[in-house]
Amino acid sequence: MKKAILFVAAAVALTTSACQNFKKGDGGLEYKIVDDKASEKAVAGDLLSVDMTIKTDRDSLLNSTYDLGLPQIVNIAPDSIPGLYPGDYNSMFKLLGEGDSAVFKLNVDTMAARTGQPKLEFADHYVTFTIKVRKHFKRGQLTDSALYAQVNKYFEGEIEKLKTGEDVKVADYVKTKKLEPKKTASGLQYIVTAEGKGEKPAIGDTVVVNYTGTLLATGKVFDTNNPELAKKNNIFNAQRPYEPIRFSIGNDPVIQGWTEGIQLLNKGSKATLIIPSKLGYAERGGGGMIPPYAPLVFEVELVDIVKGKGLAAPQLAPQAAPGIAPQAAPQVAPAK
Incomplete structure (x- = not known):
């Protein structure tokens, strides 16, 4: 439980520290790099394991990987794929590598205009992504099977951590709640x-x-x-x-x-x-x-x-x- 609390606290800290001094990017994208640790950033074909929260500018939480205690795998797509544009969801992750963290504001007006889809009803101007990269899987010359074998092995380890940490979570819960x-x-x-x-x-x-x-x-x-x-x-x-x-x-x-x-x-x-x-x-x-x-x-x-x-x-x-x-x-x- 302590780990989950620390994760959420980290997400809050990232958002708070990045509430000012956003840089302007393509397509109305705004971003703030909080931790810039990676010497190599993600490119098309790579995958990132990330902790991420997604909120609207109405302060409504849409999704959080912290709820499940497992990271999300993001596949970096080539720019040539139809529907992608500079400043979109895919663009955000190309600014990141292993150990990096950042806050992005994705412009929903630009999204609607570039994709031809209706504007998102649950946001006024932007959706905020608070992201921390756990691991960078680099495609390089790897085949699909070799790359995804790495990802599967990694996820098996993450799930094993959930299994072995369960008793500690329960004990901490009982102690914290004074039950x-x-x-x-x-x-x-x-x-x-x-x-x-x-x-x-x-x-x-x-x-x-x-x-x-x-x-x-x-x-x-x-x-x-x-x-x-x-x-x-x-x-x-x-x-x-x-x-x-x-x-x-x-x-x-x-x-x-x-x-x-x-x-x-x-x-x-x-x-x-x-x-x-x-x-x-x-x-x-x-x-x-x-x-x-x-x-x-x-x-x-x-x-x-x-x-x-x-x-x-x-x-x-x-x-x-x-x-x-x-x-x-x-x-x-x-x-x-």
Whole structure:
């Protein structure tokens, strides 16, 4: 978690330090080189591994690689490709190499005029990219297969870092929040924040649950059945119902952390579930918003229990159906 905080702080620092003295480039592009460490800059055919945030001039965050804890690979395209122009997205990265960092303001009026596409509705004049280059993959005389073999090996290492760092993230989270959770044999941790007075659900019962899910490392909300909270966190989906979720324990496929955690609660209880990735989305991640090996935090409320008749046949193993990806409807579970 500390690493994620440092990454975000670095992005903020880059933006703050670069808020003045922008240089003017082609096509209305404005830029500020914050760190100029690379002796070689990217050229067509190269790839860059970058940490990047993208914001509009209305101060709305469009995307951040820090949320996933993984860098983005950018392919530097030749200028001859139709649709590219001086001062576009591709142009920015040609000013950078390994270890460099910079802030770019991409002019949306120029983009619309040069590409013939409608002007972006979510920005007035520009979109801001705050970029730090982790690694520069130089094509040189390499074949495509040799170049991408390097990238794949690099990404395997980055994912391994997520895997080995998970326990530290969870421990730091618990310590920072000053929590005293109970821990089960599976590794699930939970805190009952409001004790209900009803009975606990069992396998085969249908439960009705309010929930909000966040990434433990960054605190980013990736799913909720609360429409106002969804709007606040820019994940609102008008096509889905915002109501308590219903699923049959042991029958409807949900992540294992839910199958176990909800059974620990009395009807009417509210709780925080700290779910390690092995009880969540594991090495797969989920929906483009949950990275591999990501521990999750769910605030849940067990609204109701409808008694069931045990397991349906055949039973679904939790590992076979970990839950659906976020941003579907309903989003966390169960899968349809």
